[in-house]
Amino acid sequence: MEKTPFTHGLALDKDACIGCSHCMKACPTQALRVYDGKATLMPDRCIDCGNCFKACPTRAIYVKQDDWNDIFNFPCRVALIPSVFMGQFPPEITVSRIYSILKELGFTHIIETESAVPIYTAAKNKYAAEHPNIRPLISSFCPAIVRLIQVRFPGLVDNLIPIKAPIDITASYIKRKLMKEGDYHEEDIGLFYITPCAAKIAAVKSPVGEEKSLIDGVINMDTVFNQVYKRIKMQGKNYKEQKLPVSQLSADSVLTSLTNGERRLSNAHHSYSIDELHNVIEFLEKVENDEIDDVDFLELRACDQSCPGGILTCDNRFLIAERMFARARKLADRERRGEQAKDHELEEERTFLMRNIKVGEIKPRSMLILDENTSKALEKMTKINEIRAMLPHTDCGACGAPDCDSLARDIVCGNAELSDCIFIQRNLEARGNMSSDEATKILEIIWGSQKVNEFVKKK
């Protein structure tokens, strides 16, 4: 089992947290608790899906990012942009205009991360052909899904396709290309990824199955969007743009980060694409039980509509997806007229990229295991069942845990008390085993003195 907790993209600002527990209820891996009036994150359980970020009413949960000025530490500053970024802007804003603004903002080179899709797809299909006994194969495109499988479905870890994501392939391509052209040394080149979500940050800061990412920094998509959009507004309505050569992707590549994007390019006979974490969890339970026959390939994405639903995107996910479709339709028309997409440039380096395309072993790190020792785990499990039988199963969350099952587990693991449950407290009070002051004290420990003073002790 992999022991070291990975670096997370999500973080919590305790000062901004009002202890409302909305995040705790939204978390699909029960990774949050409320203690002393503040949310606390259990790093081993968090998969960086961002559901808590969406649920937080005070922006206490935020997405960490590198300082924009870090890019100026490098003479050569490459922006690695996922094509979902282009979908943030209204159709009249051309890709070329976005590129030129990014250059004004300080980047020297721009490449879309989906440039590597043709090679990524070839590598996945090759892996599928070489491993006919592993089915279903699961795409590792979405880093939140990789982490979900590690912590909740450890038995399916071997089904993940151990191929680098397009972003990593594109990163090694562009670095190699710039060095080959001879203008820059390796240390002169800074690769910066503009991310639509927290999971991709975790993937860069602490890649699964790899030592270190090639990417030097991550900047959040909303931050970049604000900068670019401000310039667009400053340019005004009558702005005449100078056409800039853009790295023209194929239609297939533009669509990859949308739901169905990988599935439509897969050779698999039977495949499914499933988006949104709860849908994915429901489906994986069935896959784990072998209840679904004849599945060759699964494209699983943590967000509804896939990357357009990322927590750092700047518009409605359906609008973003449609803009990406519109761009893909235009590109497909061009392809039909015989213009070749520029992402074929990567073909020059196909041998090199294919040689380095695999990630190392993806290890399970189950959050579910109660104890390494099965006998001890069984004892704990028995205790948990005894405690569960005593709890009301209202899942009210007043104990600071998301549901009664989690409280039972926390109690047995020594992180909570049975008397944290308000039903148990009333029972103890009714039997004369707990004073009203003691019950209030427990509330204070969980929800903080401020809330208790404001709502309980108020005269």
Added chain:
Amino acid sequence: MHLEYQVYEADFVNAGSASSAVKKTLKQLNINPKIIKRVVVALYEAEVNAIAHAYGGTITADIEPDRIRMVVADKGPGIPDIDWAMQEGNSTASPEVRDMGFGAGMGLPNIKNNVDKLNVSSTVGVGTTVEMEVMFV
């Protein structure tokens, strides 16, 4: 630890709920996922048998530190010749049940391939009891 579930005749919608519940427990006990999978596949098969071929029944699972014992006891038509039914392709399923896609004659052999010990006892007209054991190490 002792777990117990009821299954009902032709309740296909809930087929798999007992095996899912057992799986959920085993996943917390640091048992090799491959072994968990064998347990779940065997139990699911037996569970579906009780739903599809019999009139429902009782499922019990007893988990010990080194093994799990599972018993699926159904009330049903019973199996006249168990040795015959243990062979791949042989099935006692009625034509109606076969029409639903069951009764390919893979059930008991599939269970046998996934467990360490298997005992099937049956009385025609009364029911069938499938006892399975899987070792954790």
